[in-house]
Amino acid sequence: MTAALVRMLGVRRIDQAEDIVQETLLAALQAWHTELPRDPEGWLFAVMRNRVRDAHRRERVRTRVLDAGTSPEETQAEAEDTADESADLLRMMFSCCHPALTDDGRTALILRLVCGFGTGEVACAFLADRAAMEKRIVRAKRIIADDGQLFEVSTPEQARERMPAVLTAIYLTFDAGYHGSVVPEPAGERPRRTTGPAREGPRQTTGPVRADLCADAIRLATLLAASPATATAEVDALLALMYLHAARMPARLDAAGALVPLEHQDRSLWDADLVARGMEHLGASARGGELTTYHLEAGIAAVHAMSPSLEATPWGKIADLYDRLYARKPTPVVALGRAIARAQVDGPARGIDAILAIPGRERLEDYPFYWAALGDLSLRAGDRGRALGWFRRGTKAARNDAERAMFARRVLECVD
Numbered sequence: 001m002t003a004a005l006v007r008m009l010g011v012r013r014i015d016q017a018e019d020i021v022q023e024t025l026l027a028a029l030q031a032w033h034t035e036l037p038r039d040p041e042g043w044l045f046a047v048m049r050n051r052v053r054d055a056h057r058r059e060r061v062r063t064r065v066l067d068a069g070t071s072p073e074e075t076q077a078e079a080e081d082t083a084d085e086s087a088d089l090l091r092m093m094f095s096c097c098h099p100a101l102t103d104d105g106r107t108a109l110i111l112r113l114v115c116g117f118g119t120g121e122v123a124c125a126f127l128a129d130r131a132a133m134e135k136r137i138v139r140a141k142r143i144i145a146d147d148g149q150l151f152e153v154s155t156p157e158q159a160r161e162r163m164p165a166v167l168t169a170i171y172l173t174f175d176a177g178y179h180g181s182v183v184p185e186p187a188g189e190r191p192r193r194t195t196g197p198a199r200e201g202p203r204q205t206t207g208p209v210r211a212d213l214c215a216d217a218i219r220l221a222t223l224l225a226a227s228p229a230t231a232t233a234e235v236d237a238l239l240a241l242m243y244l245h246a247a248r249m250p251a252r253l254d255a256a257g258a259l260v261p262l263e264h265q266d267r268s269l270w271d272a273d274l275v276a277r278g279m280e281h282l283g284a285s286a287r288g289g290e291l292t293t294y295h296l297e298a299g300i301a302a303v304h305a306m307s308p309s310l311e312a313t314p315w316g317k318i319a320d321l322y323d324r325l326y327a328r329k330p331t332p333v334v335a336l337g338r339a340i341a342r343a344q345v346d347g348p349a350r351g352i353d354a355i356l357a358i359p360g361r362e363r364l365e366d367y368p369f370y371w372a373a374l375g376d377l378s379l380r381a382g383d384r385g386r387a388l389g390w391f392r393r394g395t396k397a398a399r400n401d402a403e404r405a406m407f408a409r410r411v412l413e414c415v416d
Helices: 002-009 011-031 040-062 072-082 085-095 103-113 119-125 130-147 156-160 163-179 211-226 233-246 272-284 293-306 315-328 332-346 348-356 368-380 384-397 401-415
Strands: none
Touching: 002 011, 002 040, 002 085, 002 103, 011 040, 011 130, 085 163, 085 211, 103 119, 103 130, 103 163, 119 130, 119 163, 163 211, 163 233, 211 233, 233 272, 233 293, 272 293, 293 315, 315 332, 332 348, 332 368, 348 368, 368 384, 368 401, 384 401
């Protein structure tokens, strides 16, 4: 809806577009409290077009423009019935990647305007202060508005410079949904918008796993894969990664709503159709000979997907893939994954040493899976006291009830 409105109103009116979308969604909340209309999407766009026309009429009155004809803006609004939503989303994503913006600024703006994150949600995705992120987004929108036009993507050459930020935003959207690391905005904030219904995405789930975000990310990447200007091997690698992770979602929560670690998941619950789609995209990503971080992460996910059990997993292969990934993406989170894989090969004590030696590991102190890994390896090493302390630290870092339930269960394992 935002992308369509920006095309209708012009890029200089991004703020007005967001306001009209918010007003339309609030109208839907009020009108749909008893039953849904026959065509909810059509209802939303019809109300949105009416609000655009009302805004144009108010502007003409304020500026004393007594034009008896139809304004160009209204004519353009009438053409919305035949608008191409996919083209709108592509234009919006790439317009957010203006060369004058930093990489983080580009990604933040895509998360805000295309992926439907609230300002607080964007700040959470970047582990940043909300007020600082709000200022960053306002500056970014001003730069886009001052440019005065949307960016049309018709050739691979046009897309190349802006593609990294687009892919990063999609990756962060999926990650936020898969790990439940971004919670909905509190009351009074703008409602979170999605880019549409799930298409070829994971089944809807409840709790900390936000399948709506995962489905949105898969849909946006699918749009990139369907456009000749943006259909690259890297896009296929990202799709492979997301499908292979999404396949595990039915097994990530137990009946009580607690997170289930990989080693305890019932692999028969993994979605075979999504695994097949992931492997199909992984095969397609091999064209061209380029090896990106998405290829490596998808490769790790594929090894897990093809392994019948934790014991039958070729951990040496996974550790080698993590070594190659860390060489290209030396982040604390990647280092944590590498250390966990190495622990499966070299033993839990070596894994603990590797985790405690991670450069910048202080950045992981608010990351619950950091404490979960330390506690689990300590338990496997027979040190229940140390494991108990780390699981309790994890309880404090937990971001939702499912993570807290997981740590509560691990604490009980230490005191039984």
